[in-house]
Structures are given as structure tokens and as C-alpha cells.
Amino acid sequence: MxxxxxxxxxxxxxxxxxxxxxxxxxxxxxxxxxxxxxxxxxxxxxxxxxxxxxxxxxxxxxxxxxxxxxxxxxxxxxxxxxxxxxxxxxxxxxxxxxxxxxxGPSASAIRAMGLKDGAKALMEKAGVPVVPGYHGERQEAEFLKQKAYEIGYPVLIKAVAGGGGKGMRRVDKAIEFEAALASAQREAKSAFGDARVLIEKFVLNPRHIEIQVFGDGKGNAVHLFERDCSAQRRHQKVLEEAPAPGMTEETRAAMGAAAVAAARAVNYAGAGTIEFIADGSGTLRPDGFWFMEMNTRLQVEHPVTEMITGQDLVEWQFRVASGEGMPLSQDEISIRGHAVEVRLYAEDPDTGFLPSTGRLDLLELPESEGVRIDTGVETGAEISAFYDPMIAKLIAYGPDRQTALDRLAAQFDRSLIAGPKNNLAFLAALVAHEDVRRGGFDTGLIDRDLARLTAGEVGEETIAAAVAALVLPEAAAETSGWQDPFAATNAFELTGRRQTGVRVEVDGEPREVAIEWQGGTASVAGGAASGAGRVVRSDRGTYAVEAGRAVRVTLVDHLARVAEDADGASAVKAPMHGKVIAVDVAPGDRVEKGARLAVVEAMKMEHAITAPRDGTVETVFVTEGAQVDQGAPVVALADED
CATH class of the missing domain: 3.40.50.20 (Rossmann fold)
Known part of the structure; x- marks a missing residue:
């Protein structure tokens, strides 16, 4: 060793x-x-x-x-x-x-599988089924558009050197092709230093199923079964599980054999993943899957494989790298139970999942039966704009799929995050979705039902409780909510107090919250306490927390805030830290609501900044190539008469 x-x-x-x-x-x-x-x-x-x-x-x-x-x-x-x-x-x-x-694997294996076009050609020679498409060298826009027409819409434009959904665009109509191609090439160049793309047929009702493989670099290879990664957003995995729902033994054997053949084709050493796209329109079939790519590394979602096989893949990596033989033969590896993983990110589902940065004021991820938590941060850590905004991976295991999902849902209820925006509530809604529960979903589920999955907000009652705590800090001595972040604390035992129309900021947005004391209880004026929220305080502020969402509530000098708003009311601000890669307007331009004003790149992904209303551009504050901070003005629209 x-x-x-x-x-x-x-x-x-x-x-x-x-x-x-x-x-x-x-x-x-x-x-x-x-x-x-x-x-x-x-x-x-x-x-x-x-x-x-x-x-x-x-x-x-x-x-x-x-x-x-x-x-x-x-x-x-x-x-x-x-x-x-x-x-x-x-x-x-x-x-x-x-x-x-x-x-990890040899340099030759990485090169052979690193470029999607060459990898597909190699797989065809190895007898592994591949998705129809164009994987050649020519990159002229008109030529690629013609190839897309020949393949038949819808198609996928994919970066040759891509991964993680970067440099990838789905195109449904020929009229959309040029713009999608330019955007994909620009993003691919930024993320991978290589703008080349390939064109593939987009499989309707697709499921993304991958096989964990392991080789010893001596011609031997095994697979550790499949993972279903079909719950995706913008081609990025959100929920992964093993084994795949609805997988038959016949199809599992066919996919496993194809994956092992792929690994042996490059004399693979170490942990790798063969990713397949499968026809999800019905039962998974042995003739209904196609090779997409090989990831010549450990995958983010490897824990679900570890949970169902009882193996430590990192230990396997170290043993093979030390010159030892394959830890187990194929017939010694078996499946037991079911595991589900979600990726907890600092991103804002309410603004198109834009990355969110800043200090983690609170992070409570208590471990419980059947739940594994992999994280690299803790309370007080900074979520930086320089790197992927992952907070943690939550992995739940059970003897069956429903138990694993139930344990994951219970973990959401016990978890608490405050500071940067995050996708905890979104993940809870996804795991509760009936299609996920029954295992009948494809890669389009999240996009089809996004409005429902992102619905909800912290209720007025919970915000009022936070306001009450700020207005009357002595209430802290009379309630347990300050010490116990899991206690419902929107009720305060107060006597002889009444205050209404308190002006606060909720996540930086000014608002007025009307609260009243009736019978010694703080509540929204005219409302009824629901008991569903929590109030939690850290050294960075007071938070109203409900159903996986958290908003920071602060008292403000109202007159000063109004003046600030009057000066900057017309400014369209950057929603995240990033680099300006395109400016689409100039002073004097007339724009309609929804028109693109500029494009900011963050985490190697492009994010369009659009006009919130019709108007005339008064000022452009940024130039192409400039860095902007979250909340910095980008464009100002002249006030409408």
C-alpha cells in the first residue's frame, strides 16, 4: 500500500x-x-x-x-x-x-476517452452502441446546421471536451441553431479551452443511466452496477440513485457487459463511469441504450454505488494504484438495498438557479439512520464565487427505494441552512414529487414541472416572528427558539405590548411587516399563526426559516433606505458575481420587457440579464470583460412618465 x-x-x-x-x-x-x-x-x-x-x-x-x-x-x-x-x-x-x-487511469486512456468524438468512434469499434450524430472535425456553422437537419430535430449540441452540462444546448428548430451553436461554442471555450462541438440526435423521453466500472490496467475490468441520473436540470445531475428504477436483469446484464467492453478497449485502470442514454418511453430494453461518454475519474455520485455494494471505491483506487490486483471479481459483487443522493448547492431556485455566494451563517445537517453526509464546509465557511457552489451531498440508504426516499425526506426536515440562497426546498419538493416516488421520470421532469418544484416562500407569520424578535429582543429570554433552531418560535409570550407597521429588510428588500400582540402572542396583523416556521439567530443576523427556505430579516433606517431606492430604482443589477462577456445595449436604446441587456459568466456558465420592464437605456455601467459583484448596477433604464 x-x-x-x-x-x-x-x-x-x-x-x-x-x-x-x-x-x-x-x-x-x-x-x-x-x-x-x-x-x-x-x-x-x-x-x-x-x-x-x-x-x-x-x-x-x-x-x-x-x-x-x-x-x-x-x-x-x-x-x-x-x-x-x-x-x-x-x-x-x-x-x-x-x-x-x-x-487514476493512464494518460492514454484519458486521451482516448476525453474527446467525445474520438471516444464514440472507439466505442463503435468495440461494439458498444452509440447515439446517431456527427462526430467529425468540421466546425463551420452552415455545415453543422446541415448535419443537424440530416440527423433530424431535436438535436443536442455538445462540447467535444465537455462535461457537467457546459457547452451543451438542445435545439428543437433550425431557426434556433445558429444562436445555440454560438452560445455553446463560447461556453465550451471558456470552460475547457476548446470550442469544438459535435451534434447528436436528442432522444425523446431519455433516461440517463451510467455504469460504474473498475479496471486494474492489466486487461481486467468489472462493473459495480448502474446509477440512474435522470433527474437533471440544464443537463446537470440533481438526483442520483442506485439501482435504476425499472431496471430488468436482462438490461442490466447488457449494459454492464457494454460498459466492461468499453473499459477494456482502453485497458482501463481505476474507477470510471460509462454514461448511457436510454429510451425511457417504456420498459428499459437491452437494445434501447446508447453510449454517450466515459468519465475517466471518480464521479460525484459514487456514494450511491458504495452504499448498495458495501464497497469503498476510493480504497479500491488506492489498492489498484499500489499495484494490487482487482479487489473483487464480478461474481463477488452484489446489490443490496437502494440509495439516493442529492446535491445541496448554494444557488437560488427563484432566480433560475443562479449561484449564490457568501458566508454560511448556519449549517445544520444532523446525521441520522441510513443517511450519509459528504461535505467540505461548516457554519462560518465562505461559499466562494471562484468554485463550484456545492454545500454537501446527502445520501440516503434503505432496504428498498421508498425507505431510502423517506429517509432523505426526513433529512430535509432536520436540515437548516442560512446565508447564501440554496436549493434545499427545491430538493425536498423533487423527492416528494409523485413521478420521482413511483420511479417513472425522465431527464425532462424538472424542466417540465419547474414552477411547481420551486413554488413556496417563507410565510408572513414566520417573518413576523423574526420581526418581533428584533423589535423586542427581551423576548429571547422568554422563548427557547434562540437556542433550539428546530423549535417553532413564531409565538412569543409577551404582555402589554403592541406595535404595527415595522419596517424591515427581508433578504435586502425593503418591506413593511404589520405585527400585533393579541393575548400575549405575536402574529401578523389580521392573520393566524401557522406554527410551521422557525426563527433562528446567528452572529450574522436573524433568520425566518420555513420549509427549507431561509430569509434574513433586519431592521432598517427607513428614510435612508427610501433615498437609496430613489437614486437606484432604475438600475438593473447583477444577480451574481461574475465576468461580463457580452453587452447588448447602449444608452438611448429602447428595450422591451425580457430583452437581453448583458450576459454574465459565473462558474463557467452563462447567465443572461434581461430588462425587468419596457424602457429606454439611460446608462450602461459595465463593459465586456469587466468583473461585476453581486448586486452591482449593470444597466439603468430611464424612469417612465
Missing amino acids: LDSVLIANRGEIACRIIKTARRLGLRTIAVYSEADRDALHVRMADEAVAIGPSPSAESYLVGERILEAARATGAASIHPGYGFLSENAAFAEACAAAGIVFV
């Missing part, structure tokens, strides 16, 4: 690798950027080395700095996790040249 490992990553995956490495007796070395100086993975490791400024392009993506840290600390191996350098063939070669074991 290797004696030490440097983890060339951050966040939850770095913490997860450290846990297994420590159990196996390996010395662990973390690396960190300036933004991660106080991060959890840095504190967990035996040693930690600074590798540069906050932007990943200047730290986690600089292979030479990672190697310098490995040499300086005497690391025997480097585990890349996922993302960053995990699928970088040049980095894998550099590790080998430095005499350091790369805990």
Missing part, C-alpha cells in the same frame, strides 16, 4: 478522500488556494501546502504547483478527485515522469 497521498482538490471530495486514506494508514497532504486557507479539508489533512491565488486557473489547475507541493512533502501519490486535473492526460504523464503515482 502507498504510504502517502497528496489530494489535488478541495471541498467535499478532498475531505472524503482524506477519510479513506487515513483509515488505510496513508499520510495525507492537502493543497489550498488563498480562498481556501481556512477550509475544512486543510484542517483535516496531516499537512497542507499553499498553491496560489484564489482563481482555480492560478492554483488548482496549475499542475506544476501541485507537483512542487508533492515533491516538497515527499508524497508517494497524487489523488486528483474529480474536476480540476482529474482528466488531464498531461498532468497524469507529469506525475509519472516525477516518479509519483497518479491515482
Whole structure:
């Protein structure tokens, strides 16, 4: 067994690798950027080395700095996790040249499967079914549009070097093709440094099913069954589970055999995933699935496979990297029970899931029976604009699917997040959705039912309770809600007090909340207390929390706020930190509600800023290439008479 490992990553995956490495007796070395100086993975490791400024392009993506840290600390191996350098063939070669074991596949395997066009050609030779499409070298817009016509709409434009939904666009009509192509190429260039794309037939009612494979680099490979990742938004996975609902033994055997053939075609070593698109219009069929791509690394969703097989895939990685043989043969691996995973993100479902940044004022994720929590942050941590905004992965296990879903739903009820906006309530709604519960859904479910899945808000009664706490702080001494974040605290035992029309800010938006004291209870004027909310206070503020949502409530100087609003009422503001990559208007332009004003790139994804109303552009505050902060003015529209 290797004696030490440097983890060339951050966040939850770095913490997860450290846990297994420590159990196996390996010395662990973390690396960190300036933004991660106080991060959890840095504190967990035996040693930690600074590798540069906050932007990943200047730290986690600089292979030479990672190697310098490995040499300086005497690391025997480097585990890349996922993302960053995990699928970088040049980095894998550099590790080998430095005499350091790369805990992953060979550079040749990464190259063979790293570009979607070449991988599909290789799979065709190996007898693995592939989706119809154009995977060639030509990239002229008119040529690709013609190929899309020949394939037949709808089609998918996909980045050749892509992943994670970046550089991917669905196109339903020929008239939409040019704009979608330009956007996909621009995003692909930004995310991967490669603007090339391929065109594929879009499978109607598709299900995304992937097979976990493992090879020893000596011609041997096994699979550890499937994961269903069909619950997606913008081609990014939201909910993953194993085994796949409705999977027959015949289809499982066919997909497993195809996945193993794919792994053997590149003499694969370590953990990898073969992703298939399957026809979800009926029962999954042995002849109804097609190869999409191979991920030559550990997947974000690997815990569900670990839960149903009882195996530690990171341990398998270390053992194979140490030169040991395959830990188990195919007939020694079996399925037991069911597991479901969701990704808890700092993003705002109410604004199109834009990334949200800032300090985690409160993070309560209590573990319970059958629930595993993988996270790299804790209360007080900063969710940075520099990296993926994942807060945690919640994985629930049960003897059957319904038990696993029930345990996950109960976990949502026990969890509490305040600070950045997050998708906790959205995930709870998704897990409760009848189509998810019965297992009859495809990759279009979330987009079709998005309004329903994002419906809801913190109620007026709960906000009133928070206001009451701010107006009458002595109430804290008479209630238990301040110490117990899971107690319903929208009722306060007060005597002889009455106040109405309190002016506050709720998540930065000014509003007036009318509260009254009736019979010693604080409530919304004219309303009835529901008892469903919570009031929680941290060192950063007071929060009204209800059904997975949290809003920060603060008292304000109303006159000062009104003046501020009068000065900036016409400003359209940036909804997140990011880089301006397009400005579409100039002073004097007349725009209609919904017209695109500018495009901001954050987390390597493009986000359009649109006009909130009809109007005339008065001022443009930004230029292409500029960095903007969340809430900074982008465009001002002249006041309408």
C-alpha cells in the first residue's frame, strides 16, 4: 500500500478522500488556494501546502504547483478527485515522469476517452452502441446546421471536451441553431479551452443511466452496477440513485457487459463511469441504450454505488494504484438495498438557479439512520464565487427505494441552512414529487414541472416572528427558539405590548411587516399563526426559516433606505458575481420587457440579464470583460412618465 497521498482538490471530495486514506494508514497532504486557507479539508489533512491565488486557473489547475507541493512533502501519490486535473492526460504523464503515482487511469486512456468524438468512434469499434450524430472535425456553422437537419430535430449540441452540462444546448428548430451553436461554442471555450462541438440526435423521453466500472490496467475490468441520473436540470445531475428504477436483469446484464467492453478497449485502470442514454418511453430494453461518454475519474455520485455494494471505491483506487490486483471479481459483487443522493448547492431556485455566494451563517445537517453526509464546509465557511457552489451531498440508504426516499425526506426536515440562497426546498419538493416516488421520470421532469418544484416562500407569520424578535429582543429570554433552531418560535409570550407597521429588510428588500400582540402572542396583523416556521439567530443576523427556505430579516433606517431606492430604482443589477462577456445595449436604446441587456459568466456558465420592464437605456455601467459583484448596477433604464 502507498504510504502517502497528496489530494489535488478541495471541498467535499478532498475531505472524503482524506477519510479513506487515513483509515488505510496513508499520510495525507492537502493543497489550498488563498480562498481556501481556512477550509475544512486543510484542517483535516496531516499537512497542507499553499498553491496560489484564489482563481482555480492560478492554483488548482496549475499542475506544476501541485507537483512542487508533492515533491516538497515527499508524497508517494497524487489523488486528483474529480474536476480540476482529474482528466488531464498531461498532468497524469507529469506525475509519472516525477516518479509519483497518479491515482487514476493512464494518460492514454484519458486521451482516448476525453474527446467525445474520438471516444464514440472507439466505442463503435468495440461494439458498444452509440447515439446517431456527427462526430467529425468540421466546425463551420452552415455545415453543422446541415448535419443537424440530416440527423433530424431535436438535436443536442455538445462540447467535444465537455462535461457537467457546459457547452451543451438542445435545439428543437433550425431557426434556433445558429444562436445555440454560438452560445455553446463560447461556453465550451471558456470552460475547457476548446470550442469544438459535435451534434447528436436528442432522444425523446431519455433516461440517463451510467455504469460504474473498475479496471486494474492489466486487461481486467468489472462493473459495480448502474446509477440512474435522470433527474437533471440544464443537463446537470440533481438526483442520483442506485439501482435504476425499472431496471430488468436482462438490461442490466447488457449494459454492464457494454460498459466492461468499453473499459477494456482502453485497458482501463481505476474507477470510471460509462454514461448511457436510454429510451425511457417504456420498459428499459437491452437494445434501447446508447453510449454517450466515459468519465475517466471518480464521479460525484459514487456514494450511491458504495452504499448498495458495501464497497469503498476510493480504497479500491488506492489498492489498484499500489499495484494490487482487482479487489473483487464480478461474481463477488452484489446489490443490496437502494440509495439516493442529492446535491445541496448554494444557488437560488427563484432566480433560475443562479449561484449564490457568501458566508454560511448556519449549517445544520444532523446525521441520522441510513443517511450519509459528504461535505467540505461548516457554519462560518465562505461559499466562494471562484468554485463550484456545492454545500454537501446527502445520501440516503434503505432496504428498498421508498425507505431510502423517506429517509432523505426526513433529512430535509432536520436540515437548516442560512446565508447564501440554496436549493434545499427545491430538493425536498423533487423527492416528494409523485413521478420521482413511483420511479417513472425522465431527464425532462424538472424542466417540465419547474414552477411547481420551486413554488413556496417563507410565510408572513414566520417573518413576523423574526420581526418581533428584533423589535423586542427581551423576548429571547422568554422563548427557547434562540437556542433550539428546530423549535417553532413564531409565538412569543409577551404582555402589554403592541406595535404595527415595522419596517424591515427581508433578504435586502425593503418591506413593511404589520405585527400585533393579541393575548400575549405575536402574529401578523389580521392573520393566524401557522406554527410551521422557525426563527433562528446567528452572529450574522436573524433568520425566518420555513420549509427549507431561509430569509434574513433586519431592521432598517427607513428614510435612508427610501433615498437609496430613489437614486437606484432604475438600475438593473447583477444577480451574481461574475465576468461580463457580452453587452447588448447602449444608452438611448429602447428595450422591451425580457430583452437581453448583458450576459454574465459565473462558474463557467452563462447567465443572461434581461430588462425587468419596457424602457429606454439611460446608462450602461459595465463593459465586456469587466468583473461585476453581486448586486452591482449593470444597466439603468430611464424612469417612465
